[in-house]
Amino acid sequence: MSEYIDNWRKQKAAELQREVDNYDRLFGVSSTDGPACPHCGNTITPDESFYYSEDRYLEDICEACGKKFRVELNIQHTWTTYRELEDDDTP
Ligand SMILES: [Zn+2]
Numbered sequence: 001m002s003e004y005i006d007n008w009r010k011q012k013a014a015e016l017q018r019e020v021d022n023y024d025r026l027f028g029v030s031s032t033d034g035p036a037c038p039h040c041g042n043t044i045t046p047d048e049s050f051y052y053s054e055d056r057y058l059e060d061i062c063e064a065c066g067k068k069f070r071v072e073l074n075i076q077h078t079w080t081t082y083r084e085l086e087d088d089d090t091p
Pocket of ligand 1: 038039042062064065
């Protein structure tokens with residue numbers, strides 16, 4: 001009986017891992033700390049300027065697992081505006 005449960009668990013774990021892999025393939029792995037390897041999760045510390053180049057930093061090879069991956073850099077800007085202090089609220 002326990003062997004049956006063990007096999008069922010292994011099968012379920014493999015199914016879930018395949019789902020996670022497919023999800024990562026479709027949507028990528030996003031991180032704000034640095035590029036994270038989509039194969040093993042190792043996160044690279046972006047301590048060189050080329051990590052911030054949208055045009056040049058398009059792929060990398062993971063130093064932990066040795067696998068190649070594509071990179072898409074997203075730069076987000078936020079503009080916050082304030083009213084002049086002397087403005088009143090009448091239109
Ligand atoms: Zn890796």
